[in-house]
Amino acid sequence: MAITVRSNATAEPRTKGDRRRARLVEMLGEGTDKRASVNELAEALDVSVVTIRRDLALLEKEEVISRTYGGASLAPGRREMTMAQREVSNVVEKEAIAQVAVSLLHDGDLVILDAGSTAERIAAAIDNRFELTVVTNGLRCINRLVGQERVRVLVLGGNLRGFNETICGGDAEMTLSHIYGNIAFVGAEAVNTERGIASRTYDQSRLKSMMLRQAAQVYVIADSSKLDDTNDYPYWSPLPHEWGLITDANASSEQIDALEECGATTILLAGEQIPKDSRNPKEQP
Template sequence: MNQSPRQRAIVELVRDEDVTRVAELAGRLGVSDETIRRNVKGLVENGLLTRRHGEVAFAGPAVDAPFLERMRVHAAAKKALAAAAVDCVEDGQVLMIDTGSTTAYVAQALRARRGLTVVTNSLEIAGRLVGRNDNRVYMAGGELRADLAAAVGAEAAAFIRQFRADLAILSIAGIDARGSFTDFDLDEAGIARAMIECSDQRLVVADGSKFGRRAPVAICDPGEVHCLVTDVAPPPGISGWIEDAGITLVLPQAGANGRRAPAPVSGA
């Protein structure tokens, strides 16, 4: 289906923010209820949404359901982080992006860029970027996990290692005081490590809840990360090693505690 901009916005509101009532959709998009109904009708007819008793629901594959629940948590904050991360990306770059609810919002924001080559293991990220603005998207194969909406395992990591990227954009579960970026899931950490090995620069996107969180699986050392995009200044026990490692700190609203990073390595 060739969706109109308004229809794409409706799908994103339903999928990412759990906005389901016609009246609320109309208010968010600044149009009438009847306009929403007309747009929703086409989406329902093409199997993208379902409609019942004045509400609509996302009709995506069941494999995505656990991941979509994570997408709806702190959606506004994740969108702000995504917009800041995209400021660090240039048209034409080769990117690696791992699975995560925040990196899915990064992929959505990357629609402002053109001619990207994207390597990912995430169904959501691939779906948001394929067929847009002359992008080329490579989707890693392997075991498909419903809770991640992504492929993992040795096959996925081997696929990723065939490429060389300008920039890897990574999500993490924890940033601890000992100087480690960590995760709770061994499969996710393995994919992140493969992307780190095959990229010139690495950007981590993490909200402030990740500071001080202890997760058992190490992803990388501080010296392997070039940029950290977050929404609050790191606490003293963590800010010290971030500064010592030379990591550029980027906040959505740069000010006294944060600064914008220069665009990473050009894809030219």
């Protein structure tokens, strides 16, 4: 069942330069050859060639892109964006998804919260409004929750993957095996109707698979760009028989139909009207 929801999200990336460089990386990942000349990039982004060269130098230093004669391409084998770049990518969509996710929470919930930039926005959007226990493996989520006195945080320990600030591994899985949440929000590199949700590493896919099993209600959190991602990711977590999706209003009707056929019983499209409640509301005193 697809439901459209309104979000008052107005968050903006940190600086104009951050937004431009995030878009530059996205552009280099589009198309067939995934390369572009300096002049093409400058024209597309409506800035000077000098500005583009400065941006490319910064991105090359971070090993995100490779500079070629007169242009640039994504670094070989490094299509994954840094957390700083994720933070300024699809910002409005991620903020809208976060607001919808938080609208599903109730006092007393135990929430399983995956790592990632969208999950970080959920952690921030909780904003100390609920008495919750949040179980997470995301460093950025932890930092967002530190000052929220009404939120008890249980950190899944294990191996730190610094590049995306995620904790995974056997210790995290062992801890999670003793937990069953009211609701889980699980991120994805991509959502595929046959394979499930994609991960960059084997350890991440194992932990996501467990998160999908360890809550009464499971929501995959993914902006609509991830619903059409055709990258051949190496690791996947199968979706449960029944699950929910929170995405943005740019998702197409064809995408929604396909997801419903593979078990998505609730699809929340952040962007338009607010449902009364997509969960069974608890009795209020």
